[in-house]
Amino acid sequence: MQSKQSADSQPEFFLDRCLGRTTGLRLLNLGWRVHMVSEIYPNDGQDVSDPDWISHGLRLGWSLLTQDKRIRYRSAEIGALADGGGTMFCRSSGNLMIQDRVDYFEGQREAIHRVAGSDAVALYLAYKDRIERRWALISEPPDPPISRADLTKRLRA
Numbered sequence: 001m002q003s004k005q006s007a008d009s010q011p012e013f014f015l016d017r018c019l020g021r022t023t024g025l026r027l028l029n030l031g032w033r034v035h036m037v038s039e040i041y042p043n044d045g046q047d048v049s050d051p052d053w054i055s056h057g058l059r060l061g062w063s064l065l066t067q068d069k070r071i072r073y074r075s076a077e078i079g080a081l082a083d084g085g086g087t088m089f090c091r092s093s094g095n096l097m098i099q100d101r102v103d104y105f106e107g108q109r110e111a112i113h114r115v116a117g118s119d120a121v122a123l124y125l126a127y128k129d130r131i132e133r134r135w136a137l138i139s140e141p142p143d144p145p146i147s148r149a150d151l152t153k154r155l156r157a
Contacts, residue, residue: 010031010032010033010113011033011062011063011113011116011117012033012034012035012060012061012062012063013027013032013033013034013035013062013063013064013065013089013116014034014035014036014037014053014056014057014060014062014063014064014065015027015034015035015036015037015064015065015066016037016050016053016064016065016066016067016068017036017037017038017046017053018066018067018068019065019066019067019101020098020101021036021038022098023098023101023102024036026098026099026102027065027102027105027106030102030106030109032105032109034065035057035060035062037053040053040056041053049076050068050071050074050076050077050080051076051077051079051080052080054077054080054081054084054088055080055083055084057084057086058080058081058084058085058086059084061086062086063086063087063088063089063112063115063116064081064086064087064088064089065088065089065105066088066089066090066091067090067091067096067101068090069090069091069092069125071088071090071123072090072123072134072135078123078135081121081123081135081137082121082137085119085121085137086121087115087116087118087120087121087122087123087124088122088123088124089105089112089115089116089123089124089125089126089131090123090124090125090126090134091104091105091125091126092104092125092126092127103128104126104127104128105126107128107129108126108127108128108129108130108131111130111131112124112126112131115131120136121136121137122135122136122137123135123136
């Protein structure tokens with residue numbers, strides 16, 4: 001995969017409003033390059049559809065951060081991701097405190113930045129200990145096989 005940015009630059013991320021401003025500010029304090037929906041749209045983007053904010057962020061070359069795991073099942077949102085040609089990272093759990101939200105992304109920062117800096121068109125779930133590709137537009141090597149026990153654990157997560 002070819003890099004979207006030079007080796008010394010960091011990827012930039014567009015945060016879904018559902019992550020909240022505090023999550024964005026804490027990621028900024030950790031050195032992430034993030035842009036919040038409230039910086040772009042009035043009323044914190046409450047009147048902006050998911051496909052619209054997804055398309056906007058990807059047009060600017062930003063990867064996307066959200067906690068809305070259901071996005072991966074919605075054709076309009078996946079269509080916007082595919083058309084925009086970028087990556088989206090969703091937290092694996094939607095019921096976490098603000099610091100836990102930050103910890104999920106920060107804990108996988110290296111992996112997230114590596115994928116965000118590539119030409120991947122994909123959606124990943126961010127867990128505390130890993131990221132997992134859940135949807136991809138282009139052919140990429142498959143994730144390594146896992147045991148039945150590990151699969152059961154992941155499905156329950």
